[in-house]
Amino acid sequence: MALSREEIARYYHIPISQATRKFNIGVSLLKRQCRKLGIKRWPSRKLISLQELINHFKAEHGDAQPQEYTREIITRLLKEKKKVEENPNYQLPKNIIQLRKRSFKARYKKRKSMGLKLAITNPREENEPTPLEIIYPTNEKDYEELDDSYDGDCDKQD
Known part of the structure; x- marks a missing residue:
């Protein structure tokens, strides 16, 4: 499929991926055609x-x-x-x-x-956490306590 410079120029203002949909061809094919016409980069x-x-x-x-x-x-x-x-x-x-x-x-x-x-x-309320505090809590009450009495099966192997 050979495209003329005038046909291609009508779609300069849209991204190349959208232009290929208008022509119903692939991006590589349009780029190859542009290089043949002397267009180095999609504008x-x-x-x-x-x-x-x-x-x-x-x-x-x-x-x-x-x-x-x-x-x-x-x-x-x-x-x-x-x-x-x-x-x-x-x-x-x-x-x-x-x-x-x-x-x-x-x-x-x-x-x-x-x-x-x-x-x-729009000040925050006094107890309202910041977005960063939600991701990285700074107070200990937000962390779960880990139970140290874990009995793993791998420890009891004889």
């Missing part, structure tokens, strides 16, 4: 990452009109996404990669601080 992760970055900058301002520099960033990201769609072997510029890293780090810190805020606003 879905790169495209998804760029789209998440675009969504991040759009969501940053909500319904309000984004500032000029934000519009420029979104426009540049859309251009880079288009270049990847046209040429899946396209290497993203270092400044876009750096922007992606910074954005990810900012979202991570925001999620982490939200978790701390939730922990502060």
